[in-house]
Amino acid sequence: MVVQKFKDMLSAKSVIRELSVKATQRGKEIGYDNVFDYSLGNPSVPVPKKFHDVIKRLLDETDPLMLHGYSESHGIAEVRQAVAESLARRFDIPYTMDDIFMTSGAAGAMAHAVRAIANPGEDIITFAPYFPEYNHYVGGAGVNLKVVPADTTSFQINFEAFEAMLSENTAAVLINTPNNPSGIVYSTETIQKLADILKKKSAENGRDIYIISDEPYREIVFEGVDSPCVSKFYDNTIVCYSFSKSLSLPGERIGYVAVNPACEDAETIVHMCTQISRGTGHNCPSSVIQLAVAEMLEETAELSVYETNMNILYEELTKLGFEIVKPGGTFYMFPKALEEDAKVFCEKALKYDLVLVPADSFGCPGFFRIAYCVQTEKVKRSIEAFRKFVETEYHK
Amino acid sequence: MVVQKFKDMLSAKSVIRELSVKATQRGKEIGYDNVFDYSLGNPSVPVPKKFHDVIKRLLDETDPLMLHGYSESHGIAEVRQAVAESLARRFDIPYTMDDIFMTSGAAGAMAHAVRAIANPGEDIITFAPYFPEYNHYVGGAGVNLKVVPADTTSFQINFEAFEAMLSENTAAVLINTPNNPSGIVYSTETIQKLADILKKKSAENGRDIYIISDEPYREIVFEGVDSPCVSKFYDNTIVCYSFSKSLSLPGERIGYVAVNPACEDAETIVHMCTQISRGTGHNCPSSVIQLAVAEMLEETAELSVYETNMNILYEELTKLGFEIVKPGGTFYMFPKALEEDAKVFCEKALKYDLVLVPADSFGCPGFFRIAYCVQTEKVKRSIEAFRKFVETEYHK
Numbered sequence: 001m002v003v004q005k006f007k008d009m010l011s012a013k014s015v016i017r018e019l020s021v022k023a024t025q026r027g028k029e030i031g032y033d034n035v036f037d038y039s040l041g042n043p044s045v046p047v048p049k050k051f052h053d054v055i056k057r058l059l060d061e062t063d064p065l066m067l068h069g070y071s072e073s074h075g076i077a078e079v080r081q082a083v084a085e086s087l088a089r090r091f092d093i094p095y096t097m098d099d100i101f102m103t104s105g106a107a108g109a110m111a112h113a114v115r116a117i118a119n120p121g122e123d124i125i126t127f128a129p130y131f132p133e134y135n136h137y138v139g140g141a142g143v144n145l146k147v148v149p150a151d152t153t154s155f156q157i158n159f160e161a162f163e164a165m166l167s168e169n170t171a172a173v174l175i176n177t178p179n180n181p182s183g184i185v186y187s188t189e190t191i192q193k194l195a196d197i198l199k200k201k202s203a204e205n206g207r208d209i210y211i212i213s214d215e216p217y218r219e220i221v222f223e224g225v226d227s228p229c230v231s232k233f234y235d236n237t238i239v240c241y242s243f244s245k246s247l248s249l250p251g252e253r254i255g256y257v258a259v260n261p262a263c264e265d266a267e268t269i270v271h272m273c274t275q276i277s278r279g280t281g282h283n284c285p286s287s288v289i290q291l292a293v294a295e296m297l298e299e300t301a302e303l304s305v306y307e308t309n310m311n312i313l314y315e316e317l318t319k320l321g322f323e324i325v326k327p328g329g330t331f332y333m334f335p336k337a338l339e340e341d342a343k344v345f346c347e348k349a350l351k352y353d354l355v356l357v358p359a360d361s362f363g364c365p366g367f368f369r370i371a372y373c374v375q376t377e378k379v380k381r382s383i384e385a386f387r388k389f390v391e392t393e394y395h396k
Numbered sequence: 397m398v399v400q401k402f403k404d405m406l407s408a409k410s411v412i413r414e415l416s417v418k419a420t421q422r423g424k425e426i427g428y429d430n431v432f433d434y435s436l437g438n439p440s441v442p443v444p445k446k447f448h449d450v451i452k453r454l455l456d457e458t459d460p461l462m463l464h465g466y467s468e469s470h471g472i473a474e475v476r477q478a479v480a481e482s483l484a485r486r487f488d489i490p491y492t493m494d495d496i497f498m499t500s501g502a503a504g505a506m507a508h509a510v511r512a513i514a515n516p517g518e519d520i521i522t523f524a525p526y527f528p529e530y531n532h533y534v535g536g537a538g539v540n541l542k543v544v545p546a547d548t549t550s551f552q553i554n555f556e557a558f559e560a561m562l563s564e565n566t567a568a569v570l571i572n573t574p575n576n577p578s579g580i581v582y583s584t585e586t587i588q589k590l591a592d593i594l595k596k597k598s599a600e601n602g603r604d605i606y607i608i609s610d611e612p613y614r615e616i617v618f619e620g621v622d623s624p625c626v627s628k629f630y631d632n633t634i635v636c637y638s639f640s641k642s643l644s645l646p647g648e649r650i651g652y653v654a655v656n657p658a659c660e661d662a663e664t665i666v667h668m669c670t671q672i673s674r675g676t677g678h679n680c681p682s683s684v685i686q687l688a689v690a691e692m693l694e695e696t697a698e699l700s701v702y703e704t705n706m707n708i709l710y711e712e713l714t715k716l717g718f719e720i721v722k723p724g725g726t727f728y729m730f731p732k733a734l735e736e737d738a739k740v741f742c743e744k745a746l747k748y749d750l751v752l753v754p755a756d757s758f759g760c761p762g763f764f765r766i767a768y769c770v771q772t773e774k775v776k777r778s779i780e781a782f783r784k785f786v787e788t789e790y791h792k
Contacts, residue, residue, distance in 0.1 A: 254682075
């Protein structure tokens with residue numbers, strides 16, 4: 001007599017997960033080095049050695065009862081203080097520790113942000129292409145996720161469709177820039193226009209529409225790309241951050257909610273997060289990991305490899321005839337498939353040991369995602385596989 | 397326009413938290429050493445040094461991309477395997493890794509267990525005195541928590557009241573043995589009788605009523621005390637475990653769900669937990685912490701101090717005229733207050749720098765909780781404060 005809703009979810013398999021399993025299986029046959037596995041967004045560069053040094057020092061020098069003791073439900077005070085100071089310095093926004101709530105990665109941050117500002121039955125609007133887990137992050141709180149169709153020429157915002165979707169039932173808008181899966185960074189023009197529309201609509205509705213800004217790729221922006229800080233353009237912005245990508249720590253489940261101090265109810269929202277946690281069983285990330293990242297706030301893994309990989313793939317795939325909007329950040333690229341059904345296209349690619357993800361579940365059929373967080377040497381070797389794939393299947 | 401429900405929760409302060417703050421404030425005035433702070437269940441003995449050695453070895457010898465990479469959503473396979481083997485060996489129940497789901501402590505485990513087997517609007521029955529956070533663990537899933545009044549003579553189960561409360565709407569029974577706050581361990585007779593009633597009622601209802609067995613104090617059982625393994629008595633048992641108390645790691649947020657392999661849908665429940673996580677933003681505990689506890693499954697902190705403290709307090713407080721059911725485990729004791737209103741009693745105790753918690757929020761008015769996870773030397777010094785308190789206030 002288990003709960004049917006969750007049992008039913010088991011039959012809906014994740015496309016990405018299934019492809020990853022296929023890649024692993026194929027790897028056992030021909031060696032994983034020979035499988036061009038572009039399926040998963042798992043970072044490919046290690047955390048800086050300093051992170052391990054910090055943990056060892058904490059283990060050696062801190063009273064274990066303090067180090068491993070219950071932290072405040074907001075997160076460890078000195079960690080929140082350090083995060084606030086770093087954000088304030090970098091983005092020139094007067095964050096204090098009262099605006100910071102420590103979470104289990106961006107997923108944990110989103111779970112709190114959504115519940116804090118949207119009632120069950122209200123709408124949160126996001127923009128295709130989008131990370132498919134948003135369906136669960138938003139739906140899990142009983143809130144409706146509405147998806148604005150993509151502007152496939154630029155992967156900026158399709159404002160016409162967006163304005164038509166805004167209503168009195170809109171509690172928030174959820175954006176992800178730099179974007180998974182497109183790799184696109186929203187421009188200053190885009191963010192300014194979004195902020196203007198939301199200010200106007202909030203006034204019309206007599207209630208603030210929030211922006212939830214999901215920013216795990218904030219530190220992975222390529223040379224010369226305009227990457228505006230969303231919170232500078234719109235007061236009612238709640239940032240959901242994760243150290244998973246910037247420090248290559250996805251398994252450690254560490255991130256935070258940062259509420260713009262100019263936001264109405266800023267401090268209240270952070271306190272509310274401690275109440276939300278009680279009902280979801282969250283209760284803070286690991287105390288050792290909290291303390292360790294607090295000393296790594298101005299550091300990142302060696303992220304430049306992602307830009308190197310992007311440039312190789314963009315140049316070579318464009319030559320092979322792919323239409324691609326050039327990524328401005330992340331470790332994703334989002335080309336148009338060479339036939340209408342991207343699932344068929346990606347199925348065929350598997351024959352050439354290329355593991356690509358069709359974008360139907362990202363709300364953008366006809367496109368596919370390349371997660372190029374792999375060794376550059378392998379990226380280079382994959383070009384020949386792409387060439388064979390395209391020539392054999394599409395230039396017969 | 398934040399969500400009112402969570403905003404309203406901010407005004408309902410936690411009695412325990414408030415008392416802990418008072419204890420800290422008083423500590424600043426007279427030195428914390430002179431405050432007999434019995435308010436919080438924070439362990440007072442450190443994790444074994446081996447835990448730190450294991451973490452250091454993991455940091456030194458594991459590929460950081462593997463060590464800190466995304467783990468499977470069930471938890472790291474080798475960790476689940478180790479947990480299953482340890483449980484199977486210790487309790488002679490054929491657990492396999494398919495029965496284990498890694499969580500952020502017992503709170504995370506309960507959040508998953510409740511959602512897996514109770515639909516919103518159904519009932520979960522628990523027994524006073526009970527841990528007040530159960531209201532949130534259960535209510536946060538939209539499920540009703542029903543509380544059976546205490547049998548204050550033994551703090552075993554009040555079966556008459558329990559049977560009257562069982563209905564077709566009962567999805568599960570939530571027990572906590574050894575118990576917070578009473579310190580009582582349910583006897584074999586109690587567990588057997590509970591199992592018999594549930595088997596009969598499940599057959600009558602045509603649906604299985606589950607036991608959710610919250611077992612963070614499983615390893616803290618005193619000499620000679622009968623402490624039966626619940627899962628051996630009832631197939632449909634889901635254990636929620638935490639390493640917070642046994643290894644003194646509450647801040648690391650690490651525990652698991654262990655579904656009795658004899659349970660109907662055992663493997664399905666564990667898979668369902670991965671789906672539940674997606675909606676609550678949980679997504680696994682820290683990978684380093686998972687791997688480290690996997691090597692500590694047969695170890696505990698030096699827990700004997702709690703029995704030492706219990707014996708001192710039980711003997712001395714009984715002499716002072718307190719009525720106490722002698723604890724069989726945990727680090728809690730649950731005497732009857734010396735006047736009807738335990739809140740007034742505990743307020744008076746503060747004048748003697750004794751920080752005690754009135755049990756109204758535990759569903760048992762007229763009693764108070766002593767959390768004796770403090771240094772034994774301090775426990776001894778506190779006896780004089782208890783004597784002064786009792787003589788001055790109640791033997792005038």
